[in-house]
Amino acid sequence: MNAPTRRRDTLGIACGAAAAAVMAAFVLLAVFLLGEARSVANPAFLLDAPSRAADRAGVGPALAGTLWLAMLTAALALPIGIGTAIYLEEYASRNRLAALVGSALAGLTGVPSVVYGVAGLALFVRGLGMGPSILAGGCTLAVLALPTVIVTSRVAIRAVPEEMRLAAYSLGATRWQVVRGEVLPAAAPGIVAGSCHALTRTIGEAAPLLVLGAAAFMTFAPHGPGDPLTSLPTRIFAWTTRSEQDFAALAAGAGIALLLVLLLVNLAALAVRRRMRGGAR
């Protein structure tokens, strides 16, 4: 099929126009954000604390909070989630209970994030007495990420050809040797991609943290999980709700900072996948 006949018909032109509109919306969003954030484009913005005076405000504490939350979420959700995926795929017997757990987990991936916030408030902030802390935020985000980590890891593990397992078993490997030596290395790129997806989605969440009671105004950077909850997404929210124009620029700058953090996580995941592919030979 050659190119000219492909594009000439009406449907093609209409769909091309729609695609162009989507592209335009994307460019508009990017250009608008960057343009608005122009005035805060300096390194001090990333380190300074927020201030009532817009020209001296920065995202330092919020950035530190988001990094803490990202680490906690990864440390909690990834081992538990990937471990659960391995158990369900390689160890559990395929009975009704396993099927039920599987479909319940799939259903939980679609639960709105704000609902996890409400549950996190009852379970972690109040129930376990963590208060509105970084720790409570990390636990809540980990629970939010968990179903996605499990479901994507299971898909990656299931994609490993059954012959590979049989070959390893037939060579006298034990279950763990098969899983550790063959299944996990083969599934690793998919598991890393899924974990990265789950993690970046979660780090950008504002709603559940607002529900937990994220500090609206925090002038020092959190030093540990016990410090009050603050994060970039909730900072963006707080600044966006201020009507003064100067604060809008701050919100845009914080948005760019958040996107940079997400970019870094993606690049890290990419680097891990590269190294794995190198090591697989």
Place this chain on the structure above:
Amino acid sequence: MTVAGLSGAGSRALGDRLAGPALLACTVVAVGTLVAVVGVLGVETGRFLTQVSPVRFVTEVDWLPVAEEPRFGVLPLLAATAQIAVGAAVFGVPFGLMTAIYLEHYAGARAERVLTAATALLAGVPTVVYGYFALNFVTPAIRGRWPGTEAFNALSACLTVGLMILPTVVVLSRSALKSVPPALMEAGLALGAGRGRVVARVLVPAASGGIVAAVFLAMARAVGETMIVTLAAGNQAQLTWSPLEGLRTLTAFIAQSSLGDAPTGTLQYGAFFAVSAVLLVVCWGLQASGRFLASRGRGATAR
């Protein structure tokens, strides 16, 4: 040779003896936590509904949780959520579906790469950033066109949520289009039909099950979307059909009410759980219907 010769227990490494129990422990923790999430919602909702009659909860038209005589009629919130979800679908689905068709059947290699990257990036933007965009770009644009528009209005939220769900629609409907056997296209072209005709009359209908599922899943995401509606649509819990007025969705109620302050056990506190439960039911309903319609659609194509 004896049984002992084949018992081999001594050769079992430590990893093998620890792995099973450790992985089982992970599963128990994960499943336990998720059960606790659903459980706490259920328990608190149940407690709330013993104090506020379920009938009044779903039929009253006033949502005044902090008034002196609080009223808990969830309808205005539910209607607002429906309005936003449908509005977002009105904007997001046609553009998303047509982009998917373009990508699958018309785009050259370069256009495909660029567009796929752009949709992936759009999918990665946190919703609070979309909310910022809605309030500071979309709303001023709307008010420039219709000066009577309220500062917080449904239209801005619908447009922006539509943009937010667009990647979901593109990716899912594209994979539905991909699953149609290419032989159908060849058969259609061989019968002398133009490409556009084959796509519109044969391929899209054949993928309709998956496309419907994509629309339902995208709407479920719109229902659960919180930050855009909180920032752009305002907080008036009212029943209105005007897209130029403000409204308050289920999610916006939860996010806006700084519920960290509501003491445990109060009606206000219970209301958050009841509203969360409603959200959960709506989202699961949409997902389940999407899956059901998708499976029916597939059956129809197979026949």
Place this chain on the structure above:
Amino acid sequence: MNAPSTRTEAPPVLAAEDLSVRFGPKTALTGVTLPVARGRVVSIIGPSASGKTTLLRAFNRLNELTPGVVTTGTVRFNGVDIHDEGVDPVEVRRRVGMVFQQATLFPKSVFDNVAFGPRASGYAGDLQELAEEVLTAVDLWSGAAGDLDAPALTLSAGQQQRLCIARTLALKPEVLLLDEPTSALDPAATARIESLIHALKRDYTVVLATHGRRQAARLSDMTAYLAGGELVEYGPTESLFTNPRDPRTESYLTGRIP
């Protein structure tokens, strides 16, 4: 069903006794009794889906990895019921090696593939030496696989299958189960595998499932004909091929059953 052979044999190294296997509602094997004498090559022939693969996988307890499998009857290895409570399936698989229809190499180097089994069982000897020994046995030592660090998946299809055999030999098993090892290969590669099987006869007991009637005739001492999960006939290869006792065997051998 026939008695194995009129010749007096040593007690069988491997034996299925009234073995039945089903996967969920689907029956794969019914009441199969088949003793395999030490040092022999036994062929299992039969149409597709006649239960050849299931029977082979019953000999090293590989079927139990498939969900929903139910096995009844007995499989004895050196007289021991391999389903006995004290028996570790991992140990059974180390002593009863298996090669599959498709070469299923791991995406690793030639050496890592050969070393996989010995490493899994904690082999204490020199892996390098072992690799040379088994690669020489399958005639790969001087060829393309002489480069031990080469990725295994770059070898030709025939070489890959021979590497699979070498990988299994590295376990020093007593029995080799070969599941249609040549069905994915061209005639030249098939011929090399066949001469390899011929050579392996000296040191191993071989159970060979095959589609090729002539392959069975060329290679094996004993032949079993399976159809629909039942053992129709089992006897010395020569008499089974020249003078089948069951009319079903005859119609299969004459090609009336594909």
